[in-house]
Amino acid sequence: MTSTNIRRSPARFSIPKLTYRVWKVWHRNFDVFMKTIKVNFLPSLLEPILYLLAFGYGLGGFIQNIGGQPYINFIAPALVAIAVMNGAFFECTFGSFVRMYYQKTFDAIVATPVSVEEVVAGELLWGATRATINATIVLIVIAVFRLITSPLFLLVPLIAFFGGLMFASIAMCFTALAPDIDFFNYPSFLFVTPMLFLSGTFFPLTSLPSAAQATAMAVLPLTHIVNIARGVVAGHTEAILGLNPQMLLPISIAWIVLVTIFFFIVSINLMKKRLTG
Amino acid sequence: MGSQEVLIEAQQLTKKFDDFTAVDHIDFKVYKGECVGFLGPNGAGKTTTVRMMYCFLPPTSGELTLAGLSVNKQCREIKSIVGVAPQEENLDPDFTVTKNLTVYARYFDIPKDEALKRANEQLKFFQLEEKREVPIAALSTGMKRRLIFARALLNQPQILLLDEPTTGLDPQARHLAWDEVRNLKKQQVTIILTTHYMDEAAVLCDRILIMDRGKIIEEGKPAELVRKHIGEEVLEVDYDEKLLPTLKEAFPDARFERLGDRMQIFTDKPHGVFEGFLKEHSMQNVTIRTANLEDVFLKLTGRGLREE
Numbered sequence: 001m002t003s004t005n006i007r008r009s010p011a012r013f014s015i016p017k018l019t020y021r022v023w024k025v026w027h028r029n030f031d032v033f034m035k036t037i038k039v040n041f042l043p044s045l046l047e048p049i050l051y052l053l054a055f056g057y058g059l060g061g062f063i064q065n066i067g068g069q070p071y072i073n074f075i076a077p078a079l080v081a082i083a084v085m086n087g088a089f090f091e092c093t094f095g096s097f098v099r100m101y102y103q104k105t106f107d108a109i110v111a112t113p114v115s116v117e118e119v120v121a122g123e124l125l126w127g128a129t130r131a132t133i134n135a136t137i138v139l140i141v142i143a144v145f146r147l148i149t150s151p152l153f154l155l156v157p158l159i160a161f162f163g164g165l166m167f168a169s170i171a172m173c174f175t176a177l178a179p180d181i182d183f184f185n186y187p188s189f190l191f192v193t194p195m196l197f198l199s200g201t202f203f204p205l206t207s208l209p210s211a212a213q214a215t216a217m218a219v220l221p222l223t224h225i226v227n228i229a230r231g232v233v234a235g236h237t238e239a240i241l242g243l244n245p246q247m248l249l250p251i252s253i254a255w256i257v258l259v260t261i262f263f264f265i266v267s268i269n270l271m272k273k274r275l276t277g
Numbered sequence: 278m279g280s281q282e283v284l285i286e287a288q289q290l291t292k293k294f295d296d297f298t299a300v301d302h303i304d305f306k307v308y309k310g311e312c313v314g315f316l317g318p319n320g321a322g323k324t325t326t327v328r329m330m331y332c333f334l335p336p337t338s339g340e341l342t343l344a345g346l347s348v349n350k351q352c353r354e355i356k357s358i359v360g361v362a363p364q365e366e367n368l369d370p371d372f373t374v375t376k377n378l379t380v381y382a383r384y385f386d387i388p389k390d391e392a393l394k395r396a397n398e399q400l401k402f403f404q405l406e407e408k409r410e411v412p413i414a415a416l417s418t419g420m421k422r423r424l425i426f427a428r429a430l431l432n433q434p435q436i437l438l439l440d441e442p443t444t445g446l447d448p449q450a451r452h453l454a455w456d457e458v459r460n461l462k463k464q465q466v467t468i469i470l471t472t473h474y475m476d477e478a479a480v481l482c483d484r485i486l487i488m489d490r491g492k493i494i495e496e497g498k499p500a501e502l503v504r505k506h507i508g509e510e511v512l513e514v515d516y517d518e519k520l521l522p523t524l525k526e527a528f529p530d531a532r533f534e535r536l537g538d539r540m541q542i543f544t545d546k547p548h549g550v551f552e553g554f555l556k557e558h559s560m561q562n563v564t565i566r567t568a569n570l571e572d573v574f575l576k577l578t579g580r581g582l583r584e585e
Contacts, residue, residue: 024384031380032371104367111331111361112384112432113353276335277294 016117016268024114025122026129028105033130044087044134048079048141055202056145066204069234076147077229078201080138080156081163085222087134088164089192092127092171093184099123100175106275120271124168124264131164132157142233150235159232163225166256169263170221176270199223200230205240213241217251221259224252282309284436284467285330290339292325299325301491302339312458312468314482314499316475316570318578321488323471324364327440330469331361343436357385360434362425364441364471368413374400375409378428385432392431399427402457418445426454430461437461439470443477455481475571485570489578499570506576507568508532508545515561516540527554536580543568 033040056072063071099105106119114122139156142148174187199205199222205213216223217240227248231237237245285307292300300322307313315323328334329341332352341348346355369377375396382392400406403423408416416424426442439458443451458468458481472478478485479499487495487502495502508531514520516538524542525533528550532543544550551565 021384027383028369028380031376035371103370104365105369105371107333107363107365108367108369108381109384110333111356111359111363112381113357113386114384115353276333 021114021118022121026125029126044137048138076142077233078226080135081225081229083134083138084131084160084163087131088127088167089171091130092168096123096175116272120268127168128161128164132160135160152232155232166260169267172267176274195220195222200226224255227252284309286342288340290341291337293337303493310465311483314478314485315471317488322491331359358435360429360437362429362439362442370413373410382431403427419450437468479570502573503568507572508543512542512551513564
């Protein structure tokens with residue numbers, strides 16, 4: 001009798017097996033979003049307008065052109081990138097944590113044919129979707145302000161989705177490790193806020209020493225989204241580390257792809273460990 | 278009553294959390310169409326066992342199969358034929374009552390129209406029709422439990438897992454839940470029930486498994502367990518030292534138990550023996566009652582309180 005015992009292999013780390021059911025989890029979050037759509041739109045609409053007024057027109061009046069363009073044109077693509085980061089990061093930290101910990105939504109879903117991995121992947125895709133929605137709203141705002149100068153801007157939703165998936169995956173790792181919701185103060189203030197200012201958003205990275213430029217390129221995900229956003233919205237990029245756009249954009253795209261794949265897999269594994277012990 | 282087809286089988290099933298063994302090498306079988314009650318004090322391992330049945334928790338070792346499907350390998354298939362009413366309230370607070378059911382049905386690939394039809398049927402049966410468009414936060418505890426029960430039936434499960442389904446229900450709602458359990462038994466649904474209410478277990482369950490400290494310590498039909506461990510009747514009187522010799526002389530085979538200032542005398546003699554005795558002796562605060570499952574439970578698991 002005991003010879004039939006199968007010790008479940010702990011399989012601590014594995015490539016998640018996902019099916020179309022991922023979209024059912026996504027759909028649940030989408031349904032909730034649609035229910036409260038007006039409240040959801042307001043902050044993402046208001047924030048870029050405030051940034052453009054305060055920094056673009058207000059502060060920008062005292063600042064000389066950057067790379068031949070007015071300051072407000074310099075920061076506009078960065079606002080798109082910031083919306084990607086904030087949309088995905090906060091959805092998959094606070095949002096996912098509330099669903100997991102307080103609402104027990106994940107517990108309810110995993111009693112159905114949807115697996116834990118699919119629940120987490122659905123949350124990540126939803127985080128990416130929130131990033132896309134937020135970035136698109138910002139895009140519309142900067143279009144109204146006539147700050148789009150390249151037809152490539154049509155690529156923004158695609159970039160926002162994959163950039164969003166990267167931030168969602170990183171955020172989900174914090175969620176998997178968070179003992180309580182206050183824990184998110186650490187990644188918010190030690191990771192997101194510094195990135196907000198140090199990723200070539202409000203001043204050119206090229207004004208920093210090359211060691212700082214290299215560090216931003218190596219460890220700050222937002223830097224790469226800003227690079228690409230600037231490429232497609234303004235039609236040119238900063239020459240970070242002396243790289244021209246033909247060099248910089250492929251590097252940023254490759255960086256995002258690799259980091260996204262890595263954290264997508266790691267976050268699902270960490271969450272699975274947290275949820276099933 | 279159940280057939281001879283084994284639908285759920287556990288072999289040396291074990292679950293450890295770090296160094297705590299919640300379920301300790303248990304074996305059991307549940308036959309198709311049976312309603313089996315898992316009884317036990319808090320921390321006995323009932324809920325952990327149920328959670329392993331729907332793949333919520335992976336076993337540490339041992340085997341557990343439902344309809345021939347292994348929880349170690351075939352979770353997706355198992356979860357599609359199992360309905361779960363968990364102990365913990367996990368309704369979706371972001372949705373209304375109806376939307377809770379239709380979104381849940383979507384996880385089972387139930388088409389939209391069919392989902393709405395089933396949702397309406399369940400809401401009607403569980404008398405939640407008027408609450409259709411109400412948010413979860415506006416429901417009472419009893420309504421929430423009924424909705425959780427309704428939700429567990431959406432996929433028309435072959436196996437239903439009810440983890441303390443009637444905790445917090447008023448008697449009306451509890452009888453409604455009992456009716457539904459009987460109804461489902463008629464439809465040959467196999468039911469696993471955990472409960473702290475012994476009357477509920479006695480009424481609904483074909484068979485009882487009593488768990489304590491991760492082990493199954495006794496199993497059988499409710500009536501048989503009562504006869505085996507307790508007997509037929511129980512006499513309860515105020516404890517009185519002077520009376521004790523008389524009682525012991527009158528009922529030499531009975532089991533005596535003192536509980537504070539009360540005393541219980543258990544006999545397996547046919548009904549009526551206590552009444553005859555009482556005609557000849559006058560006593561204070563006397564109750565004669567039929568022995569029940571709660572007597573069995575307390576005898577087997579003791580009276581000490583369990584902390585989680």
